Amino acid sequence: MSQPGTATDLLTVAPVVPVVVLEDVEHAVPLARALLAGGLPVIELTLRTPAALEGVRRIADEVPEIALGVGTVTTPEQARLAAESGAGFLVTPGGTERLLDAVEDTGLPFLAGVSTVSEALRLAERGHRAMKFFPAEAAGGAAYLKSLGGPLPELRFCPTGGITTRTAADYLALPNVGCVGGSWLTPRDLLAAGDWTGVADLARAAASLRTA
Numbered sequence: 001m002s003q004p005g006t007a008t009d010l011l012t013v014a015p016v017v018p019v020v021v022l023e024d025v026e027h028a029v030p031l032a033r034a035l036l037a038g039g040l041p042v043i044e045l046t047l048r049t050p051a052a053l054e055g056v057r058r059i060a061d062e063v064p065e066i067a068l069g070v071g072t073v074t075t076p077e078q079a080r081l082a083a084e085s086g087a088g089f090l091v092t093p094g095g096t097e098r099l100l101d102a103v104e105d106t107g108l109p110f111l112a113g114v115s116t117v118s119e120a121l122r123l124a125e126r127g128h129r130a131m132k133f134f135p136a137e138a139a140g141g142a143a144y145l146k147s148l149g150g151p152l153p154e155l156r157f158c159p160t161g162g163i164t165t166r167t168a169a170d171y172l173a174l175p176n177v178g179c180v181g182g183s184w185l186t187p188r189d190l191l192a193a194g195d196w197t198g199v200a201d202l203a204r205a206a207a208s209l210r211t212a
Protein backbone atom coordinates (compact mmCIF):
# COMPACT_ATOMS: atom_id res chain seq x y z
CA MET A 1 0.00 0.00 0.00
CA SER A 2 1.23 3.51 -0.65
CA GLN A 3 1.02 6.43 1.75
CA PRO A 4 -2.49 7.86 2.26
CA GLY A 5 -3.20 10.96 0.17
CA THR A 6 -5.59 12.60 2.62
CA ALA A 7 -6.60 12.29 6.25
CA THR A 8 -9.93 10.86 5.11
CA ASP A 9 -8.05 8.13 3.19
CA LEU A 10 -6.18 7.41 6.38
CA LEU A 11 -9.38 6.50 8.15
CA THR A 12 -10.04 3.75 5.60
CA VAL A 13 -6.62 2.08 5.40
CA ALA A 14 -7.48 -0.43 8.15
CA PRO A 15 -9.99 -0.74 11.00
CA VAL A 16 -7.19 -0.35 13.54
CA VAL A 17 -4.09 1.87 13.50
CA PRO A 18 -1.42 0.23 15.68
CA VAL A 19 0.13 2.84 17.98
CA VAL A 20 3.71 1.93 18.85
CA VAL A 21 6.13 2.99 21.59
CA LEU A 22 9.45 1.90 20.10
CA GLU A 23 12.10 1.19 22.73
CA ASP A 24 14.60 -0.59 20.48
CA VAL A 25 15.26 0.69 16.98
CA GLU A 26 16.09 -2.86 15.85
CA HIS A 27 12.43 -3.74 16.37
CA ALA A 28 11.13 -1.21 13.86
CA VAL A 29 11.44 -3.17 10.61
CA PRO A 30 10.42 -6.65 11.89
CA LEU A 31 7.49 -5.04 13.69
CA ALA A 32 6.27 -3.26 10.55
CA ARG A 33 6.61 -6.52 8.61
CA ALA A 34 4.67 -8.43 11.28
CA LEU A 35 1.79 -5.93 11.13
CA LEU A 36 1.72 -6.21 7.34
CA ALA A 37 1.80 -10.01 7.55
CA GLY A 38 -1.21 -9.86 9.89
CA GLY A 39 -3.13 -7.72 7.39
CA LEU A 40 -2.63 -4.23 8.84
CA PRO A 41 -0.84 -2.01 6.29
CA VAL A 42 -0.43 0.90 8.70
CA ILE A 43 1.72 1.82 11.72
CA GLU A 44 1.99 4.89 13.95
CA LEU A 45 5.32 5.34 15.73
CA THR A 46 5.00 7.72 18.66
CA LEU A 47 7.70 10.29 19.41
CA ARG A 48 7.95 9.07 22.98
CA THR A 49 11.33 7.37 22.81
CA PRO A 50 14.77 8.33 21.47
CA ALA A 51 14.51 5.42 18.99
CA ALA A 52 11.37 6.71 17.27
CA LEU A 53 12.76 8.90 14.46
CA GLU A 54 15.45 6.40 13.48
CA GLY A 55 12.72 3.75 13.46
CA VAL A 56 10.72 5.92 11.08
CA ARG A 57 13.73 6.28 8.76
CA ARG A 58 14.31 2.53 8.70
CA ILE A 59 10.69 1.64 8.02
CA ALA A 60 10.48 4.31 5.30
CA ASP A 61 13.56 2.77 3.62
CA GLU A 62 12.88 -0.90 4.15
CA VAL A 63 9.09 -1.33 4.35
CA PRO A 64 7.75 1.32 1.96
CA GLU A 65 4.50 -0.58 1.45
CA ILE A 66 3.25 0.25 4.96
CA ALA A 67 1.44 3.55 5.61
CA LEU A 68 3.88 5.16 8.04
CA GLY A 69 2.62 7.58 10.65
CA VAL A 70 4.40 9.55 13.33
CA GLY A 71 2.37 10.19 16.47
CA THR A 72 2.67 12.22 19.66
CA VAL A 73 3.66 15.23 17.56
CA THR A 74 3.35 18.07 20.06
CA THR A 75 5.70 20.78 18.73
CA PRO A 76 6.27 22.46 15.34
CA GLU A 77 9.87 21.17 15.35
CA GLN A 78 8.69 17.57 15.79
CA ALA A 79 6.35 17.97 12.83
CA ARG A 80 9.27 19.08 10.65
CA LEU A 81 11.58 16.33 11.90
CA ALA A 82 8.95 13.65 11.37
CA ALA A 83 8.38 14.80 7.79
CA GLU A 84 12.14 14.87 7.09
CA SER A 85 12.50 11.37 8.51
CA GLY A 86 10.03 9.90 6.03
CA ALA A 87 6.64 10.03 7.74
CA GLY A 88 3.68 9.41 5.45
CA PHE A 89 1.24 10.99 7.89
CA LEU A 90 1.25 12.75 11.27
CA VAL A 91 -0.86 12.36 14.40
CA THR A 92 -1.13 14.86 17.26
CA PRO A 93 -2.87 14.41 20.60
CA GLY A 94 -4.26 17.97 20.36
CA GLY A 95 -3.54 21.20 18.54
CA THR A 96 -2.49 24.78 19.16
CA GLU A 97 -2.56 27.25 16.25
CA ARG A 98 1.25 27.10 15.98
CA LEU A 99 1.31 23.30 16.00
CA LEU A 100 -1.49 23.01 13.44
CA ASP A 101 0.22 25.59 11.19
CA ALA A 102 3.45 23.56 11.30
CA VAL A 103 1.69 20.26 10.69
CA GLU A 104 -0.17 21.73 7.72
CA ASP A 105 3.09 23.19 6.38
CA THR A 106 4.56 19.67 6.04
CA GLY A 107 1.94 18.95 3.36
CA LEU A 108 1.37 15.50 4.90
CA PRO A 109 -2.09 14.20 5.76
CA PHE A 110 -2.66 14.29 9.51
CA LEU A 111 -5.08 13.51 12.29
CA ALA A 112 -5.12 16.14 15.01
CA GLY A 113 -6.58 15.20 18.35
CA VAL A 114 -9.78 16.73 19.71
CA SER A 115 -11.88 15.92 22.74
CA THR A 116 -14.54 18.65 22.71
CA VAL A 117 -17.09 20.05 20.28
CA SER A 118 -15.27 23.38 20.15
CA GLU A 119 -11.95 21.75 19.32
CA ALA A 120 -13.61 19.74 16.55
CA LEU A 121 -15.25 22.91 15.20
CA ARG A 122 -11.90 24.72 15.23
CA LEU A 123 -10.38 22.01 13.04
CA ALA A 124 -13.44 22.01 10.80
CA GLU A 125 -13.01 25.79 10.35
CA ARG A 126 -9.49 25.06 9.06
CA GLY A 127 -11.02 22.71 6.49
CA HIS A 128 -10.43 19.37 8.18
CA ARG A 129 -13.09 16.68 8.21
CA ALA A 130 -11.08 13.78 9.64
CA MET A 131 -9.57 13.93 13.11
CA LYS A 132 -8.52 11.91 16.11
CA PHE A 133 -10.72 11.65 19.22
CA PHE A 134 -8.35 11.55 22.19
CA PRO A 135 -8.31 10.35 24.96
CA ALA A 136 -11.27 8.32 23.76
CA GLU A 137 -12.20 6.20 26.76
CA ALA A 138 -11.39 8.83 29.40
CA ALA A 139 -13.20 11.59 27.49
CA GLY A 140 -16.50 9.73 27.29
CA GLY A 141 -16.04 6.72 25.07
CA ALA A 142 -18.26 5.56 22.22
CA ALA A 143 -21.37 7.16 23.77
CA TYR A 144 -19.70 10.60 23.71
CA LEU A 145 -18.55 10.17 20.12
CA LYS A 146 -22.02 9.05 19.08
CA SER A 147 -23.41 12.28 20.57
CA LEU A 148 -20.94 14.38 18.54
CA GLY A 149 -22.44 12.83 15.40
CA GLY A 150 -25.71 14.69 16.01
CA PRO A 151 -24.49 18.28 15.54
CA LEU A 152 -21.34 17.37 13.56
CA PRO A 153 -22.47 14.69 11.06
CA GLU A 154 -19.86 15.64 8.44
CA LEU A 155 -16.87 14.91 10.69
CA ARG A 156 -15.11 11.53 10.88
CA PHE A 157 -12.97 10.33 13.77
CA CYS A 158 -10.22 7.92 14.72
CA PRO A 159 -10.77 7.40 18.45
CA THR A 160 -7.61 6.55 20.38
CA GLY A 161 -6.70 6.16 24.04
CA GLY A 162 -7.69 3.28 26.27
CA ILE A 163 -9.34 1.25 23.49
CA THR A 164 -8.99 -2.54 23.64
CA THR A 165 -10.12 -5.50 21.55
CA ARG A 166 -13.19 -5.58 23.77
CA THR A 167 -14.26 -1.96 23.10
CA ALA A 168 -12.99 -1.41 19.54
CA ALA A 169 -16.13 -2.85 17.96
CA ASP A 170 -18.39 -0.36 19.80
CA TYR A 171 -16.53 2.53 18.18
CA LEU A 172 -16.28 0.91 14.76
CA ALA A 173 -20.06 0.46 14.72
CA LEU A 174 -20.54 4.26 14.77
CA PRO A 175 -21.12 6.01 11.42
CA ASN A 176 -18.69 8.83 12.33
CA VAL A 177 -15.80 6.44 13.03
CA GLY A 178 -13.44 5.31 10.25
CA CYS A 179 -10.89 3.43 12.34
CA VAL A 180 -9.61 3.25 15.89
CA GLY A 181 -6.07 3.57 17.20
CA GLY A 182 -4.50 1.53 19.95
CA SER A 183 -1.34 0.18 21.46
CA TRP A 184 -2.80 -3.21 22.36
CA LEU A 185 -1.40 -4.78 19.16
CA THR A 186 2.18 -4.10 20.09
CA PRO A 187 2.52 -4.89 23.80
CA ARG A 188 5.88 -4.26 25.42
CA ASP A 189 6.45 -7.93 26.37
CA LEU A 190 5.93 -9.23 22.81
CA LEU A 191 8.28 -6.58 21.43
CA ALA A 192 10.91 -7.26 24.07
CA ALA A 193 10.74 -10.98 23.25
CA GLY A 194 10.89 -10.32 19.50
CA ASP A 195 7.67 -12.33 19.19
CA TRP A 196 6.72 -11.16 15.69
CA THR A 197 4.38 -14.11 15.17
CA GLY A 198 2.50 -12.99 18.27
CA VAL A 199 2.26 -9.43 16.89
CA ALA A 200 1.06 -10.74 13.53
CA ASP A 201 -1.64 -12.79 15.31
CA LEU A 202 -2.88 -9.70 17.19
CA ALA A 203 -2.84 -7.73 13.92
CA ARG A 204 -4.84 -10.46 12.18
CA ALA A 205 -7.54 -10.32 14.86
CA ALA A 206 -7.68 -6.50 14.62
CA ALA A 207 -7.77 -6.54 10.81
CA SER A 208 -10.88 -8.70 10.93
CA LEU A 209 -12.85 -6.09 12.92
CA ARG A 210 -15.53 -4.46 10.81
CA THR A 211 -16.38 -0.80 10.37
CA ALA A 212 -19.96 0.55 10.18
Ligand SMILES: O=C(O)C(=O)C[C@H](O)[C@H](O)COP(=O)(O)O
Nearest residue numbers: 019071072093160161162182183
Ligand atom coordinates in the same frame (compact mmCIF):
# COMPACT_ATOMS: atom_id res chain seq x y z
O1 LIG B 1 0.66 9.63 21.41
C1 LIG B 1 -0.28 10.23 20.94
O2 LIG B 1 -0.22 11.00 19.96
C2 LIG B 1 -1.58 10.07 21.57
O3 LIG B 1 -2.42 10.86 21.40
C3 LIG B 1 -1.86 8.98 22.41
C4 LIG B 1 -1.92 7.60 21.81
O4 LIG B 1 -2.59 7.54 20.61
C5 LIG B 1 -2.56 6.77 22.82
O5 LIG B 1 -1.88 6.93 24.03
C6 LIG B 1 -2.62 5.32 22.50
O6 LIG B 1 -3.53 4.88 23.42
P1 LIG B 1 -3.48 3.49 24.16
O7 LIG B 1 -3.99 2.49 23.17
O8 LIG B 1 -4.38 3.70 25.32
O9 LIG B 1 -2.06 3.26 24.57
